[in-house]
Amino acid sequence: MKTIEHWIDGTATPAGSTRTARVYDPATGRQQAEVLLAEPSDVDTAVAAASKAFQSWGDSSLSQRAKVMFAFRELLVRHEDELARIISSEHGKVIDDARGEIVRGREVVEYACGIADALKGSFSDQVSRDVDVHDFRQPLGVVAGITPFNFPIMVPLWMHPIALATGNTFVLKPSERDPSASRLVAELYAEAGLPDGVFNVVNGDKAAVDALLEHPDVAAVSFVGSTPIAKYVHERATATGKRVQALGGAKNHAVVLPDADLEYAANHLTAAAFGSAGQRCMAISIGVAVGDAGDELVEILKRKANEVKVGPGDDATSDMGPVVTPAARARVIDAVAGGIAQGATAVVDGRGHTVAGHEDGFFVGPSLLDNVTVEMDAYREEIFGPVLGIVRVGTVDEAIALINANPYGNGTAIFTGSGEAARKFQREVKVGMIGVNVPIPVPMSYYSFGGWKDSLIGDSPIHGPEGVRFYTRAKVVTTRWPHTEAAFTFPTAG
Numbered sequence: 001m002k003t004i005e006h007w008i009d010g011t012a013t014p015a016g017s018t019r020t021a022r023v024y025d026p027a028t029g030r031q032q033a034e035v036l037l038a039e040p041s042d043v044d045t046a047v048a049a050a051s052k053a054f055q056s057w058g059d060s061s062l063s064q065r066a067k068v069m070f071a072f073r074e075l076l077v078r079h080e081d082e083l084a085r086i087i088s089s090e091h092g093k094v095i096d097d098a099r100g101e102i103v104r105g106r107e108v109v110e111y112a113c114g115i116a117d118a119l120k121g122s123f124s125d126q127v128s129r130d131v132d133v134h135d136f137r138q139p140l141g142v143v144a145g146i147t148p149f150n151f152p153i154m155v156p157l158w159m160h161p162i163a164l165a166t167g168n169t170f171v172l173k174p175s176e177r178d179p180s181a182s183r184l185v186a187e188l189y190a191e192a193g194l195p196d197g198v199f200n201v202v203n204g205d206k207a208a209v210d211a212l213l214e215h216p217d218v219a220a221v222s223f224v225g226s227t228p229i230a231k232y233v234h235e236r237a238t239a240t241g242k243r244v245q246a247l248g249g250a251k252n253h254a255v256v257l258p259d260a261d262l263e264y265a266a267n268h269l270t271a272a273a274f275g276s277a278g279q280r281c282m283a284i285s286i287g288v289a290v291g292d293a294g295d296e297l298v299e300i301l302k303r304k305a306n307e308v309k310v311g312p313g314d315d316a317t318s319d320m321g322p323v324v325t326p327a328a329r330a331r332v333i334d335a336v337a338g339g340i341a342q343g344a345t346a347v348v349d350g351r352g353h354t355v356a357g358h359e360d361g362f363f364v365g366p367s368l369l370d371n372v373t374v375e376m377d378a379y380r381e382e383i384f385g386p387v388l389g390i391v392r393v394g395t396v397d398e399a400i401a402l403i404n405a406n407p408y409g410n411g412t413a414i415f416t417g418s419g420e421a422a423r424k425f426q427r428e429v430k431v432g433m434i435g436v437n438v439p440i441p442v443p444m445s446y447y448s449f450g451g452w453k454d455s456l457i458g459d460s461p462i463h464g465p466e467g468v469r470f471y472t473r474a475k476v477v478t479t480r481w482p483h484t485e486a487a488f489t490f491p492t493a494g
Contacts (some may be wrong), residue, residue, distance in 0.1 A: 002033040004179050006042060006203055007186040009049035010196030016041040021176045021205065026092035026322040027312035028407075029360035035179045038204035043171070043211035046200040050142040050169035058139050058167045062116040065165050071192035072161075073109045076102065078341075079188060080284030083181055087152055088313035090178035092321040092362065093276045095313060098153075105157030108463050109446040112129050112165035112486035118468045119166065125455035128492065131480045137472035139167030140219035140243070146233065148225045149175035149324055149362045150279045150384075156182060158449065159222045162467040164198060168219075171200045172345035173212060177204050177324055220471065222462065223247065224281070226382070227408075227454045234457040245470055246457040247450060250281050250381045253391075254439055255399040255425065256297055257287040257416040264437075265415035266300035272413075274308055274366045276321045278332075281455075282411045282433075285383060286372070287390045288399045294392045298347060298370050299395045301388070305348040305366040311355055322355075322362040323385055329362045332385030338366045339378030340388065344369040350386060352428045374402070396421050404430045409452030413439045432456065 004023065015036035023033040074433045076083070084098035088299075091098070102222035122134040145159040152174060160170045174182040182201045202208055212218055213236040213285045223233040227248030234246040254272065256265045272284035289297050311318035323329050333351045340346050350365025364386065372379050372389035379389060393399050403412055413435035414425045422436045432451035435441030443449055443464070450461025460470050 001031070004033055004035040004183060004203060006036065006038060006046070007183055007201040008042075008046045009053075009200065010190055012183075013042075013045070015039065023090055023177065023179065023252060024325065024362075025089055026362045027314075027358050029326070029362060032089065033180070035203045036177050036207040037176065038202045038211070040205070040207065040211040042098060042213060043202055046171045046202045047142055047217050049197040050171055050200055053195055054139075054141055054169045056248065057169055057195060057198050058141070060167065062119065065167065066113055066115055068189075068193050069109055069113045069115070069161060069165055072189055072194070073106060073113060075188040075192055076109065076363055079184065081151060083184060085314070086180045086184065087178065088321070090180055091149065091152060091314055092324055093279075094318045094321050095316070097276050097360050098313070101151050101154035104442065105154035108157050109161045111445040111464065112161040115165035115468075118465070119472070127478075129479060130482065133476065133478050135474050135476045137468075137474050139472055141168060142171065142218050142222040143168045143222070143471060144171045144218050146173045146209055146212065146221065146223045146225070147175060149177040149431050150276070150281070152178045152181040153185070154222050156185070158463040158467070160199060162463060163471045166193070166468060166471045168471055169198045171202055171212065171218070173202050173204055173208050175204055176205060209233070210236070213242075214240055216240070218242060220244070222470075224462070227457070230457045238458075243460070243470060244458055245460040245462050247281070247462060248455050248457055249408060250283075250451065250455050251286060251379075251382055251406055251408040252284050252411045252413075253286045253288050253399075253403045253406070254284045254401075254413040254415065255290060255417065257294050257396060257414070257421060258291045259417045260291040260293065260415040261417070262293065262297050262300055266297060266304055267321065268415075268439040269301060269388065270304040270305055270308065270366075274305070274320050274386045277320055277364070278386040279323060279328075279384055280440070282442055284413065284439050285388060286379065287388060287403060289390055290399055291390050294390070297370055298368070298390055301368055301390070302347050305368045305388075308366050310353055310363060310365055312358055312361070320366070320386065323364060324362065326362055328358070328385065329364050331385060332364045332367075332387060335378055335381065335383040335385065335387055335487060336369070339369045339372065339376055339387075342376045342378070343371065343373070344372045344376060344389065374405070396425065400425060400428050404428075407454045410455035411435070411441055411451065413437075413441060432461075
C-alpha cells in the first residue's frame with residue numbers, strides 16, 4: 001500500500017505518529033493509498049522550516065521570485081496530464097475537468113509572474129517643503145493554506161503562488177481525501193528552483209488544522225471549505241492575531257427568463273449542476289424559472305440530464321464521474337429522498353444509478369427536482385452533489401428577492417436576452433460573483449474571488465489584487481534631507 005508522506009524543508013518526511021487515513025479510488029470503491037496524518041509536532045517542524053527559510057526568501061529579489069514562478073508555470077504545463085490523472089484517480093472527476101482546474105490555477109501563477117508590477121508602491125514628491133512620501137509592501141512571514149478536496153490543484157494555486165511571489169513562506173494542509181497532487185506540486189516547486197523550506201505540505205485532519213490556527217509563528221491563514229468550518233477557522237485564527245481568508249459554502253442560483261435561449265440555458269445549467277458531480281463551490285444547484293419559462297425549461301433539462309454519461313474519470317467518454325466518498329454518495333441519496341418526501345417532483349432520479357464494471361464505485365446519477373420551495377431541505381442545504389432543484393417564480397423581482405433572502409452569496413447567474421433585466425439583476429442581487437449568460441462566473445486571476453454573506457467570513461477575498469494585499473502589509477515612509485534646523489511645530493503641508 002502506497003503511503004503519502006509530508007513534504008517539509010525540501011524532502012519527503014514521515015509523520016511523528018502512525019495515524020493514517022485511507023485514500024480511495026472513487027470509481028472502484030477500493031483503497032489505493034494511505035496518507036499520514038500530522039500531529040502538532042509535525043506542524044511545528046514545518047513551520048520551523050518555513051520560518052528559517054523566510055530569513056532569506058523574504059529578502060529575495062523580485063526578479064528571483066518571478067524567475068521561480070515562470071519556471072513553475074512551465075512545469076505545470078509539462079506535467080498537466082500527470083496531474084490530471086492524479087486528480088481524477090483520487091477525486092473522481094473526469095480527466096478533462098481535472099485539466100480545466102489545472103489551467104484555472106495556472107492562471108494565478110501567471111499573475112504571480114508579474115509580481116513586480118503588482119508590488120509597485122507610490123511616491124509623492126514635495127508634500128511639504130523638502131519632504132517626500134513613498135510607500136511599499138513587505139511580506140508577512142510564514143503563512144498557511146487549508147484547502148478542500150473538490151479542487152486539489154486549483155484552490156491551493158489560488159493561494160501559494162501569490163504568497164510566495166510576495167516573499168512569504170508557505171505551509172499547505174491539503175484535504176486528506178486527495179493529497180497526492182499537492183505532493184507533486186511541492187516537487188515541481190523544488191525543480192523550479194524554490195529554496196528548501198519555502199513551500200511545505202503537511203497532511204492531516206483537525207489536529208493539523210488546529211495546530212496551524214494556534215501556532216504563534218503563522219502570520220496568516222487562507223481557508224476554503226464549508227461555512228461552519230470557515231467560521232471556526234476565522235474565529236480561532238483571528239483570536240491569535242492572524243490575518244484570515246475564510247471562504248465558505250454556497251447555494252448558487254441561476255435565473256432563467258422567458259426571453260432566454262432555453263436550449264442554451266439548459267445546456268449550461270446541466271454542465272454547471274452536474275459537472276464534477278456537483279462538487280464545486282460555484283456549481284449551480286438551484287435553477288429559478290421565471291414566468292412561462294418553467295415547463296419548457298424543465299423538459300429540456302430532463303432530456304439533457306438523461307443524456308449525461310456517468311462513468312469513471314479516466315474514461316474519455318464520461319461526462320461525470322463518481323462523488324468522492326461513500327459518505328458523500330449517501331448524503332446525495334438522502335437529499336434527493338428528502339426533497340421528494342417534502343413535496344418536490346423527481347423529474348430525474350439518480351439514486352439508483354450504477355456503472356457496469358464499477359458496481360462498488362461511489363456513483364450517483366444526475367437528479368432533477370422540480371417544484372422545489374424555500375422551506376425544503378433540498379433548497380436550504382448545500383448538497384454538494386449532482387442535484388439540480390427548480391424553483392418557480394413569477395417575475396425577475398421575485399427571483400432577485402429569493403436570492404437575496406438566501407444566507408449564501410457566492411455566485412449567481414441570469415440567462416436572458418434583455419440588457420435591461422441583466423443590468424437590474426447585477427445591480428440589485430446581493431452576491432459577490434455574477435454571470436450574465438455565464439453559469440459559473442469564476443473571475444480571472446487578475447480579479448479576486450470571493451462571495452458575500454455566509455460564503456465569505458470576514459472581508460478578505462482570494463487571489464488577484466486582494467491576494468497581494470492579504471499576503472503583504474504596507475509601510476509609508478516620510479523623508480526629509482534637511483538643510484535647516486528642525487521646527488518644533490506639528491508638521492503640515494505648506
